[in-house]
Amino acid sequence: MAAPTKNPTKNPTKSPTGSPAKSPAKASRWLRRNLVVLAGLATLAYLLLPNVIVTVFSFNKPNGRFNYEWQRFSTDAWTDPCGVADLCGSLSLSLGIAFWATLGSTVLGTMIAFALARYRFRARSSVSTLLFLPMAMPEVVMAASLATLFLNMGVTFGFWTVLIAHIMFCLSFVVTAVKARVMSMDPRLEQAAQDLYATPLQTFLRVTLPIAAPGIAAGALLAFALSFDDFIITNFNAGSAVTFPMFVWGAAQRGTPVQINVIGTAMFGIAVLCVLVGQLVGGRRKRS
Template sequence: MATQTISAPAPADGSAPLKVRRKSPLAWAKQHVLLAVTFVVFVFMLLPNAVILWMSFNQPDGKFNYTWNKFSLDAWKNPCSNSTMCHSIGLSLEIGVVATIIATILGTMISFAMVRHRFKARSGINALLFLPMAAPEVVMGATLAALFFNTIGPGAMGFWTITIAHVMFCISYVVVTVKSRLAGMDPTLERAAEDLYATPTQTFMKVTLPLVAPGIGAAALLAFAISIDDYIITVFTAGNSETFPMYIFGSVQRAYPAQIDVIGSLMLLGTMTVIAVSQILNQMRTSRKK
């Protein structure tokens, strides 16, 4: 159906009448289909988070918090009623922080080397960096388990073996994120600093690093989220240690308390708070520049 043109009544001064274009229903649908699809996708993505938050206020009738029974704040008042669960959360946070710091530092240096320098093994290293993301986690976990078994023994596996494994697959995500930021930088800004007699260190600290900082921060957040959420590789390299994802997997078979949903809700709210604060700071910086 084509767009219809409707002529308005002629003005009193005798000038030509205005033509008003009325869009057909099909044209209106084409313009609004993207908005509708985006809304549906966001609902699909956020609905599980909303269910977790809602079920954290439930008082389950039994060991499993799967069906709604009645509203209660008991889980929020005492989220660490199970000491094993809180210990696993602490272990996951420690591993996530250490692995994120190491992976972010190494990944950032690799990104600068890959973008700013040309060397013979550059293409090969670039291909190898994608292997941790492309290889199945089960294969990587089994390979790392065999490596640690034959080198340090199963009794020594724990915090550091998990951390090493997390650093290995987090580096790839850091490199990809920081490389995209470096590729989008304007090189004339660094040249301008050099023309103003800035030393290489001053140029890096006052020009390059502030421009790359958003990419490094995004890479660090991504690495932390991947580390704290990993189960498959962790279970192969944990030894006698138990992280939070491992605790949840074991709890599903025995009991699923509402405290697990409380911890998940706190993580969700913490992430939303960080995003909101970053957006506010960006808006404040933009308004100051104007």
């Protein structure tokens, strides 16, 4: 009796070419192992998609006033970013307000954060609650309240009213960032510096401030971004002053110049460059 012949199609683990076939179980295990990474990449792509569109349309040359449809490639807007009237003036005003608002809110917020984290005093919990209110309160409520205050005081709306409003708005975010860093500091490091006959000023400059510097820098960067990007509070308290967000809002009603995309792309590139430089400096310090 002849032996039965082997049927090559009966082996489920082999593909027609002889290599192992990927089973659904392996694909499911790979998906479970990399699900968090895939979700993170998808979220990052979703967040960066508007920036990519802004960058692409900064090289567009539209036929009309609106830069909403791709027409043809051009670098005219990059060679003349101030080609639109009052664009660079509003940009310089926003940068100036953001700089001084960041400086004022960072100095005040750092002192308040140290006071709340290191000292016990009356109404400490009430102060913490009041500092949290600007973060939880809608911006339009704060904007209308500040506008009413300035009107009752007879203050002329302009640069200074916007600056005061931005400092008040950014102060809560700076306090939150710096306070979290201060509360995680080890007080024994400062005690060791005092045991080595360091004065209070030397202890603060050489021990306390370098440790708290990442929190202070994070609060300052957040304050700058919030101040430069703010529209609602600025619109209520600017008067005749026109910042860059207000210019963009007004220009969008008549047409969107390509130079707006150029400024947005440049600001995004500068922000990414600052983050990369910070990462490189931090990596070198860890290695050293």
